[in-house]
Amino acid sequence: MPRLQARARLGPGEAVSDPERRGFLATAAAALAGVVIAPGIRLIEIAGARAPEEAASARVRWGMLIDTAKCASGCTECVKACNEENGLHGAGRPRTDAQWIRKIDLKDPRTGRQHSAPVMCQHCAEPPCVDVCPTGASFKRADGIVLVDKHTCIGCRYCVMACPYKARSFIHENLSEQKPAVPRGKGTVEGCTLCVHKVDRGDGTTACAQACKAAGHEAIVFGDLNDPQSAVSRRLREIPSIHLRADLRLDTGVRYSGI
């Protein structure tokens, strides 16, 4: 009897489970933020843009959807674009050269179905690399981007071992000709930064997503997972997708469909 009463007190919109409720609040917030002053001009752009002096905040969660149905086997445009954007030129030693994106080919031995997908740092909400880092160099930014603060990285490589996605590389050689926007150096660990320098600049995309689109595949969709109107959120609503190694419950920011 008391249970029934409690239920009766809930309003129609409140009788929903937590995640849905959050979804509802996010929609409401986005609707508010998207106040239209003139057609095509919003008071505050909702694509995760923030004022220049404003710190990255948890209102945004950057992430990607990788649609393996659209990813062409043998195509490495995303990897090339990543290397170019971040100045990753290897020393000709494939076993140890830095690799921020790996192109993986998958084959189901029973059915023979083959497909291919890029795998990079999955930008976990619960990143194991952050848990194991002894200096706090491996960290998650408020907006979900998992980074290495190379200023405090001591090169111990615990994070390399802890990452279930093999997403981190260690720099073994002295480097030169680094990109001004992407400092890199010997003795530190690194991995995909979700093109943080581009994101902060307001580009709203990553080098890999751009290259994939330019190649006509559009298998990589980047955007704000917290914004229900973003291209990535819309696509995630339309097609089924999973976290890689969902059993680890890391709540990755990168999701895959068709695997």
Added chain:
Amino acid sequence: MISRVAIALLFVLAAGLSLAYARAPRPVIVIERPGQCVEATEVMRRDHMTLLLHQRDRTMREGIRTRPHSLAGCVECHASAKTGSVLGEQGFCESCHRYASVKLDCFECHASKPGRVSARAKP
């Protein structure tokens, strides 16, 4: 009392010595770009390291890239027209640091030459 006198003496001696020998070559400070630095020259001479470290944490941890004390920014303005770099014997950063016996590791990772794309955010 005695120690104070001793210290004063030391100072006089040291000043005399440095005038007499000038062992380390004086730093070459060439400002090629007209205009002003991001802070007053006096502040820059004394505190640029603190400003840089503060900016570093703000950018790295919080993604704030508008602060003026960006290392990429120093390089943009202070790279020599001849070598294109802030390093080298006559390089803006290196020549003064050599004089002061300071060794930086920053440029093992950070570009010592300005690039096409500035690391700073668009305004």
